[in-house]
Amino acid sequence: MENFQTARLENYLGQALAKDGTVEVHNLQDITSGWQSQILSFDLHVTRRGSITRQGCVARLFPGKLAARQAAEVTACARRLYDVLGSMALGADSFGMRPEAVHLMQAQIDHLKIVYDLFVVRTGIRIQEIELVFE
Helix, strand or coil, rough: CCCHHHHHHHCCCCHHHHEEEEEEEEEEEEEECCCCCCCEEEEEEECCCCEEEEEEEEEEEECCCCHHHHHHHHHHHHHHHHHHHHHHCHHHHHHHCCCCCHHHHCCCCHHHHHHHHHHHHHEEEECCHHHHCCC
């Protein structure tokens, strides 16, 4: 990929993650499969006080004037899916919820399907484990 894209990503992540350290992006690859956004995979190296943390990452870039809104929608959908499906699978107490919360979530599964459908529209990503919940 072009060096300017790596430099822009390092600059953004440096401001967001490592104000007291450095950020390096390695192995940047475009893995886009949809048309609404660009998906990048990369290895992130963050150095703070001489200690390096390495992590594989995926970033979704939304173009245009609605980029912030679309990104916020995807984040909100992913968070809701994680909270609900995670608490149903692992137990509400694992998420700091009351045990009866799982029963309420199961009763409102149709609403969760709407959240999942929006997630799929915005990302193009289908998750088999989640789709099994709706069968």
